[in-house]
Amino acid sequence: MRHLLIYDMIEAVHRSGSIRKAAEDTNITASALNRRIQAFEEEFGSEIFERLPRGMRLNPAGELLLHHIRLQRQDLLRVHSQVADLSGVRRGHVKIACSQALLPYFLPREISKYRAEFPDVTFSVNVRDRIQAEQDLVTFESDLALVFEPAHMVNFEVLHAVHQPVMAVMSAAHLLADRKSLRLRECLEYDLVLPARQFGVRVLLDQAAARFGRKLEPALETDSFDMVRHFAAYGHGIGFQIPVGLNDLARPDMSFIPIAARDIAGGELYLGHLKGRTLPVAALKFANQVMTALSYA
Amino acid sequence: MRHLLIYDMIEAVHRSGSIRKAAEDTNITASALNRRIQAFEEEFGSEIFERLPRGMRLNPAGELLLHHIRLQRQDLLRVHSQVADLSGVRRGHVKIACSQALLPYFLPREISKYRAEFPDVTFSVNVRDRIQAEQDLVTFESDLALVFEPAHMVNFEVLHAVHQPVMAVMSAAHLLADRKSLRLRECLEYDLVLPARQFGVRVLLDQAAARFGRKLEPALETDSFDMVRHFAAYGHGIGFQIPVGLNDLARPDMSFIPIAARDIAGGELYLGHLKGRTLPVAALKFANQVMTALSYA
């Protein structure tokens, strides 16, 4: 959109931190770019950049404007997608920020299912912890977030929530593998493989352990849920995961056993978007599909 | 904002229904305007106007775009007002759609109070019935709506609600003027002056009368709440109003008596804005003031 080029330029300057660098990205001369920024500030009624000896930085007014620009752009995208929808074409792009737990089974399955019906809809999936996910929504980096026990929820509008107990994950050959339920205390007798502290499951585990005066000392601490599963599968250790990230059928060599609710109540997996946003058609339809999938999981 | 001129042009064409008429409003030639519209449609990827023999009309895609344009413009206004706020200047403009009942005392008082603190904030007040008010929010004609018993509430995000019993309004010399409470049945013995059918108070009255098999036959039916008060004050009739529109001190010649709750439960006066909107600073601050005023009314 030619008339919104100035917004691209502002963002380019913001990203690169200097007019000259931004000029290259924008395929324009530094002088032209400089004058457009100046003209814009003149019209806007206030400066939006601080002029530092090393370049340009957004001032508070610029930060506010930047958010408007992003909102504006995303809303225009939504209009485009709705217009495409009018003419019967189902196009669009859905951007998802999600917890690692959704990657192995849940999201691939849901995305395939959706694209089977609407092959012209494309997806981006960004792995984010529960703090980053909300930030992603604020910057319009993602349309939807699917996270376990999100941290703030200030800008988060919940579309759906589903309860997830904490599951112990171990080799099918493990001594405890045939149990229907496990007490947390029993697990502590074995090597533990735990997700890093920024993850929701870990927080729940730490809290539970603290309640009976223990501190968890994992044999392996990792930020990869894949690693948790693999280490548990091939060693004698015990890992922890939430059900949505597990699949009995795919792993007959492993055993997944819920931790007794009196030890760890579990947490909520939330699907949501930025408060007050109107989602593009494609994102909204996909969100609806995910909601039913979560309900019958 | 020069780069958003095309939006003004689109709106001008939409308003006037033809390029040639819109060209005059825009201070531009019809040919130039025509080509800008065409260029925009080209870029946008689809036509936004239907070409009729008598002029131009927005097609569905155009309607969607128009809403985006309005949202975009209002959000930019909000940014401006927040930027002004940054530099310590409290500027802005607050647009209110409200019921007639708020006009005589409530809004003048609140607006004065607000402007005493921030004299550079200006206001527009549009009198709207409960159906129009919501429409006003959707078209961004107003930032805030303050209405009694709104009709749909689909696009309405409630900030505050306060209960309002229905009050009988009469001359201080009226036979019933000294009562502490009135049954609806008693009022029906006298000449009635009622607001027209689109108003919330009237709806409540009609419903209540219907419950004991009566149909209200007003001596005077009017769409002016002022008229209701004046007729009641100078005749022997009885009018009806909600408390927020009345002021004992200002009218010692009149008497305001609540109708028994078992006859008419009353209704809610709502303060709200368009669902999902971020209000400009000034509108938000004023809304907060109104909320406290309503709470202690």
Place this chain on the structure above:
DNA sequence: GCATAGTGATGCAAAAAATGCAGCGCTTTG
């Protein structure tokens, strides 16, 4: 302590885009 490389700003001429004018083809209206 001074050269260097980086920054944003600006005057001026060239290039590009937008505009105004006049006129075409069309449809409805009286």
Place this chain on the structure above:
DNA sequence: CAAAGCGCTGCATTTTTTGCATCACTATGC
């Protein structure tokens, strides 16, 4: 069937934007 109103378009003109060269300034490195 003429008149009036509509959107559209070719062409000359005006306005705006751009690129180049250069200035003034400030950290950084030797």
